[in-house]
Amino acid sequence: MTTATRDRQAAKNARTVRPRGRRRVRAAGVTALLVGAVACSAAPAFAGPILVRGGGPAGGYGASGGHGAYGGYATPDSQSATATESAGVVLIDTVLPYQNAQAAGTGMVLTASGQVLTNYHVVQGAGTINVTVATTGQSYAATVVGTDPSNDVALLQLTGASGLTTIKADADQAQVGDAVTAVGNAGGTGTLTAAAGTISSLTSSVTAASEGSSSGAETLSSMIETTADVVAGDSGGPLFDAQGEVVGIDTAASTGSEIDGYAIPIARALGIVQQIRSGAETSAVRIGPAAFLGVELSSGAMDDGSGDGFGYSGNATTATGATIGNVVSGTAAAGAGLQADDVITSLNGHAVSSAADVSAALVGTNPGDQVSIGWTDQSGAAHTATVALGASPVA
Template sequence: MAGAPVLGPVSETAEAPAPSNPTRRKRTAAIGSLVALGLAASAVFGVQTALGGTATAARAIAAPASDPAVVFGGRGGYGWGPGTLPGSGSTGSSTVAAATEATADQLVGVVDVTTVLGYENGEAAGTGMVLTSDGEVLTNNHVVEGATSITVTVLSTGVSYEATVVGTDPTDDVAVLQLSDASGLDTVQADDDAVAVGDAVTAVGNAGGAAGTSAAAGTVTALDQSITATDESGQDAEQLTGLIEIAADVEAGDSGGPLYDAEGEVVGMDTAASSTGGQAYAIPIATALSIAEQITSGVDDETVHQGYPAFLGVSVQSGATGGAAVAGVVAGGPADQAGLTAGDVVTAVGGSTVTAAEDVSAALAGLDPGDEVTVTWTDATGRSQTATVTLATGPAD
């Protein structure tokens, strides 16, 4: 709208220091239960979880009765023990071998991934695999989700690099990172031949983060497994399909790490595990590499997103009359600079009418950092306000 202020992008720097010990990223399984732990009640656009404090978001996984139910650990909310998961149990073996320290050969091409969650005042960590000598890294999307900065450490050398997100596929839980100024790196060796039930495998990753990288030996117990994810409200269902199920002692932090076959070649990417231990899931490496190739080709589609998302910095909730209620704003972000405050009701974004929180997401979905968009809202006095904002660069999605 003419005369509305044009606002510039904001810094991605965290407003408060992150905890010194990063939370280890993992997806945990609560067999036969539907559990949601600490998920923000509001939908958040331009920032990934509820505002303030250390993030503890999670997603519950609702599966058919014959399939396991898996809890997606959210940013800062990984590694819960079985006592925290009501009704949890495991169909996995309770006699799997305990994880041991990974060998030098198993560390080739493997990296630790540590993320700063600047808008959430926290850190998280997981694992990744080097795909190219100049620093292209494969990991799970949930390892980097919400990150405002990423540091990757090559385990075989101990050298650390800053990393950026090349692109993500949140639906299939795959992300590709690029290390800054990297060269001559050793890469993992992938075997895209299909595994079979009964095959011996070893899951390697940054388990727990306290005693180095672990190797969890196990066996393939099932193939082509599907898990459906929902938030605690039962909305935003997501499904991971075609997973390899294994019996192995996979722990928090292993996400994004390699699943090796008996020949030491990568056959999968560690992705989920049971809360009680002994049962885990991996994305077949052929599937993960196919998605990574699409990401690096620069082609967006309904699931693949390039780079970082546009950032409005507002948390909204459905249920308000005539729009989406503002639950909170990020200090210094575009929404804050425009004058939105908690309790306002967003009625339009980019000329599209907003009647629910999902409409805000839809309006921002096709926009990039640096794009200008008009936002219309009703303030606490009932007055309609409109401003044009410049979307900032948001955390990884």
């Protein structure tokens, strides 16, 4: 082993690994951040659910920014994607109503009629999804056909799309040492970049959680690990081999003095796509939209009525919970009588102290499910109600 190789390995062993975006991964002593989507606006506490959720277009590896180009981590080695590398790749922008934020990620076109493959964490919690074809600039509204959250895979359908260029999936088995290129919407800037590297492992495991959070961690196994500099916003993008065929979905990345990328093998993802297309829902695969309560929330917790919290407009209550910024007309929340500036204190049997808690309490629910909700109105009066969840407009 050369001195350079030993130095690189030592740095790799010492660093913290982060999935690009939304999650933080740890396996065999490695922690990574999902690079799925980049939080582009709103609440600092929502540092990146999507996170690949990592940095916004103005820089900063976290949504709150302020730490340099990539938050003090290694500067990624990448360049603008070529026309060939951009073919079949799309830019994904979402609005996250519960967190009152926007996010950006990447996807791959599977069919000329507009089916798009991406990471689940790129669209999780989305109220609207807009997809732009990188090579043409044409934009489409998108809906979620189905998802497999445990494997971090989602299948979208673009409305009114036709004649789109598709990616080509690799039919061979990728090998350690193969040259690869990770392409994606790095930093959420709306332009594609390409980062070259090689495959260093086909059996890596990473445990991922939203950036800035230790809850909701998930472990992804048998991942492709590469030396390609994958960063926030790349999630859902293609990992190309030397022949221009897709071998994986860019999903997570390390941080520190060296950057490694982690990708879901394309064969695994396409197997999940086939199950979604079959319409057969299982404990892992969900077909169609998620449940929808119908509130837009700030992303932080109340600060015990000090009158100056995330989205808090100075009501008299001292309740701790998630403050409502807006209630969507015709939804379960509207029917129950919730209003802007009310504070949700419990949902579905779980205490609520933040927007993230609201999202977590709805995990596993489906449209039509009955859930209990507790809240405090602007006068400080407490209320409870049982409501039937609606269907999310998108995810």
